[in-house]
Amino acid sequence: MSEDGFRVAVVGATGAVGNMMVRVLEERNFPVKSLKLLASARSAGKTLSFRGEEVPVQELTEDSFRDVDIALFSAGASVSRKFAPLAASQGCVVVDNSSAFRMDPDVPLVVPEVNPQALRNHKKIIANPNCSxxxxxxxxxxxxxxxxxxxxxxxxxxxxxxxxxxxxxxxxxxxxxxxxxxxxxxxxxxxxxxxxxxxxxxxxxxxxxxxxxxxxxxxxxxxxxxxxxxxxxxxxxxxxxxxxxxxxxxxxxxxxxxxxxxxxxxxxxxxxxxxxxxxxxxxxxxxxxxxxxxxxxxxxxxxxxxxxxxxxxxxxxIRKGAATNAVQIAELLVKEGLLSG
Amino acid sequence: MSEDGFRVAVVGATGAVGNMMVRVLEERNFPVKSLKLLASARSAGKTLSFRGEEVPVQELTEDSFRDVDIALFSAGASVSRKFAPLAASQGCVVVDNSSAFRMDPDVPLVVPEVNPQALRNHKKIIANPNCSxxxxxxxxxxxxxxxxxxxxxxxxxxxxxxxxxxxxxxxxxxxxxxxxxxxxxxxxxxxxxxxxxxxxxxxxxxxxxxxxxxxxxxxxxxxxxxxxxxxxxxxxxxxxxxxxxxxxxxxxxxxxxxxxxxxxxxxxxxxxxxxxxxxxxxxxxxxxxxxxxxxxxxxxxxxxxxxxxxxxxxxxxIRKGAATNAVQIAELLVKEGLLSG
Incomplete structure (x- = not known):
């Protein structure tokens, strides 16, 4: 972990889960150095409150992840299929709440209370399971x-x-x-x-x-x-x-x-x-x-x-079934030294 | 069956199921010669519509069943426990929607599509099963x-x-x-x-x-x-x-x-x-x-x-789970000649 924490992005920040991811990052005091909120062009320009500041939502593009250490995705499977590998190739670790990669044998599917060990061999993309x-x-x-x-x-x-x-x-x-x-x-x-x-x-x-x-x-x-x-x-x-x-x-x-x-x-x-x-x-x-x-x-x-x-x-x-579990995965990555800031 | 049908009573007529029993008797054209609506003293004096007429609700008493051939009960187990045996002893056949007698080995528990044969040996009280x-x-x-x-x-x-x-x-x-x-x-x-x-x-x-x-x-x-x-x-x-x-x-x-x-x-x-x-x-x-x-x-x-x-x-x-099933039992009693008018 860098001295000041990590550069975090939330993809799909204006959705029900994305919104909650931002709240849970704040509530659990995740070491956020910078927060980038990403969504479709339609949502760009909106703002979300984080630690008392209004953070603007930016349009998700292929360049969005160049300066991001970890991205929490909750924007649907097609967005994840396109952008998660791109983010990973740029060195960003992705915790993906969609179903896109869950059954991929190269992708750990993690519930921190249940199978934290699965995180160890992650290849930059980690899947958050289905809520139920x-x-x-x-x-x-x-x-x-x-x-x-x-x-x-x-x-x-x-x-x-x-x-x-x-x-x-x-x-x-x-x-x-x-x-x-x-x-x-x-x-x-x-x-x-x-x-x-x-x-x-x-x-x-x-x-x-x-x-x-x-x-x-x-x-x-x-x-x-x-x-x-x-x-x-x-x-x-x-x-x-x-x-x-x-x-x-x-x-x-x-x-x-x-x-x-x-x-x-x-x-x-x-x-x-x-x-x-x-x-x-x-x-x-x-x-x-x-x-x-x-x-x-x-x-x-x-x-x-x-x-x-x-x-x-x-x-x-929306919390344990999605946002909280994703943030817990991020916390575990930090704790296990599996995330480089 | 008497020429003009049967003398029918509905006990608990002002409840959700009792109300529906009256509607279903009408809809299915059950051979009703006379309809007596019974409920607690609190509800006496109200009326319910049956075949275009307003039928008054009377207070349920020990004498209520003297002139009744068949009574459909839906007024709770304690009312059934008190009044169903009384009605039966006065020659009235009871179809009881409460749980009072369902597990009594002397009482048939009947769903007409499933076990119509159980009706044959009825001893004036027949139980309607639980809705679920x-x-x-x-x-x-x-x-x-x-x-x-x-x-x-x-x-x-x-x-x-x-x-x-x-x-x-x-x-x-x-x-x-x-x-x-x-x-x-x-x-x-x-x-x-x-x-x-x-x-x-x-x-x-x-x-x-x-x-x-x-x-x-x-x-x-x-x-x-x-x-x-x-x-x-x-x-x-x-x-x-x-x-x-x-x-x-x-x-x-x-x-x-x-x-x-x-x-x-x-x-x-x-x-x-x-x-x-x-x-x-x-x-x-x-x-x-x-x-x-x-x-x-x-x-x-x-x-x-x-x-x-x-x-x-x-x-x-309220219908198949209660009122309709009770009326179907009554219909089956008529069809099988198990009810005397």
Whole structure:
């Protein structure tokens, strides 16, 4: 690390995640020497506040990374595919929140609480996993370490912020329209999202699963470095602004009692156990909003299968599911001396 | 059946389900000779429209059933426990929508498309299953018949109407409050339901499961007359007004391809297949509202387990999940000559 910190760029700075990356860099006091905010030409000229200063947003170009040590990308897969290798070739380390490089065997896919070791051999591009995967592996890591996981069945309740600012606006407008008695037709989603549940996140593949569902399968295997782990996901968009919730049934390779699972989770990094259902205490997306931890509760023995455990996992998808995880990766790079300022 | 039909009572007529029972009796042209609407003293004097006439609501008393052939109850378990045996002892057949008698071995628990045969030995009280169970067994019945079901893992997305009118009002008020920028604290639910997901339906039991979750286990076994079927449920309240959605992973006892499952469901009574994800066609609670069928889609092979199938099941919880199923039971009693007018 240089004396004054690092020259940092945020690509897609005006998006929901990009915005949050800037906030989280400030909150966590990341050693920023200079901050460059990049976005499409359309957003150039806007400003974002960072440490009390208004930082102008610049247009992303091929020359944007010449004076940048580390860039956090959240501008979609096509932008990442074009600009991340370019940035890397100019010596800039990229933490990419898109799906572009996640399954590339040369690219570490990292959740700092789960597989920090994967960072070591990075080749300048590091992928941030999908939001719904991150919170699930944070919660399941202690179980995988303790006895191993055979199979995961997961159903998600995903908030509209995962789609981006336009989707947040769409839910807002549909709710306002409902109050005023006028229908606001969908444009971001194929159906109204207010007062509805859409089992549709990403495009559908040949096998009937959606892209989001297959991300949960493939990314979980890569992060756990366990190609044999079985995962079946159903991903659903719900009328919630922030916070993804997950209903997870795990089949373990050995026995863990509910009490043992609770004890493992209590000391797991990044996890907060909220599990007093008798007092109506369990993880809720409204309570997770603005938090960086992954909340786990409703832990039960699944009596329908050997070594089964059921749980309910909630996290702020824009923070731990995206921005915070990316900044944590940057912090880990600094800590491990894997970033040159 | 008497020449002019039957003397029908609806108990809990002013509730969300009771109201709908009256509408469904009219819509389906049930042979009603006379309709008696019963509720607590508080609601007595109100009127409900039936076949163009305003029918007064009367206070439920011990004498209410003397001149009634069949009574549809939806006034909660304690009312049913007190008044259903009383009605039965006076010769009235009771179709009870509460949980009071569902697990009573002397009481048939009936979904007409699934186990009509269970009606035959009724002893004047017949139980209507829980809403989330009904739609699941309607959709799974063809699979159970074809090869048998070993295990079901289900996660529900349940609308507030399942809780009743007060909960519908609470979601409305919270949404209006949100638009107006003022918080409306929860009173029906322990937490805000607007823009949130609550993994809490019914009280929690010793084993960590909620009552609603255990209903799905026990009622499924009873309806399928299969005590070995394994079920694990996670039931969640979501900010939707009408329509329950369910993400279901089934492990079958034998192989069924996705195409075979689709063909079975296409001809299954009460089921509508909506399964063209490429055209964004899948079951949605907003589309199920006001319908009597159970909608099934997102059918996939679950590659994480042998003979696994995944699906998404949606129905109007107030109609098929409650009122319509109760009226269908009444229709079946008439058709089978099991009701004397």
């Amino acid at each position: 995967t991150i919170q699930m592996v944070v919660a399941l890591k202690p179980l995988q370490d303790a006895v191993g996981i055979k199979r995961i069945v997961v159903t998600t309740f995903q908030s509209v912020s995962g789609t981006g600012k336009k989707a947040i606006f769409e839910l807002e407008q549909q709710v306002r329209g409902w109050v005023e008695g006028k229908a606001v037709p969908p444009s971001v989603y194929p159906h109204p999202i207010a007062f509805n549940c859409l089992p549709h996140i990403g495009s559908f593949l040949e096998n009937g699963f959606s892209e989001e569902e297959m991300k949960m399968v493939n990314e979980t295997r890569k992060i756990f470095e366990d190609p044999d782990i079985q995962v079946c996901a159903t991903t659903v968009r719900v009328p919630v602004f922030y916070g993804h919730s997950e209903s997870v049934n795990v089949e373990l390779k050995g026995l863990l009692t509910v009490e043992e699972v609770r004890r493992l989770l209590e000391k797991a990094p990044g996890v907060v156990l909220v599990d007093n259902p008798d007092r109506a205490e369990y993880p809720l997306p409204l309570n997770a909003e603005g938090r960086d931890e992954t909340f786990v509760g409703r832990i039960r023995k699944d009596p329908s299968v050997e070594n089964g455990i059921v749980m309910w996992i909630v996290a702020d998808n | 169970t009904i739609q699941m067994v309607v959709a799974l019945k063809p699979l159970q018949d074809a090869v048998g079901i070993k295990r079901i893992v289900v996660t529900t997305f349940q609308s507030v109407s399942g809780t009743g009118k007060k909960a519908i009002f609470e979601l409305e008020q919270q949404v209006r409050g949100w638009v107006e920028g003022k918080a409306v604290p929860p009173s029906v639910y322990p937490h805000p339901i607007a823009f949130n997901c609550l993994p809490h339906i019914g009280s929690f039991l010793e084993n960590g499961f909620s009552e609603e979750e255990m209903k799905m286990v026990n009622e499924t076994r009873k309806i399928f007359e299969d005590p070995d079927i394994q079920v694990c449920a996670t039931t969640v309240r979501v900010p939707v007004f009408y329509g329950h959605s369910e993400s279901v992973n089934v492990e079958l006892k034998g192989l069924l391809t996705v195409e075979e499952v689709r063909r079975l469901l296409e001809k299954a009574p009460g089921v509508v297949l909506v399964d063209n994800p490429d055209r964004a066609e899948y079951p949605l609670p907003l589309n199920a509202e006001g319908r009597d069928e159970t909608f099934v889609g997102r059918i996939r092979k679950d590659p994480s387990v042998e003979n696994g199938i995944v699906m998404w099941i949606v129905a109007d919880n």
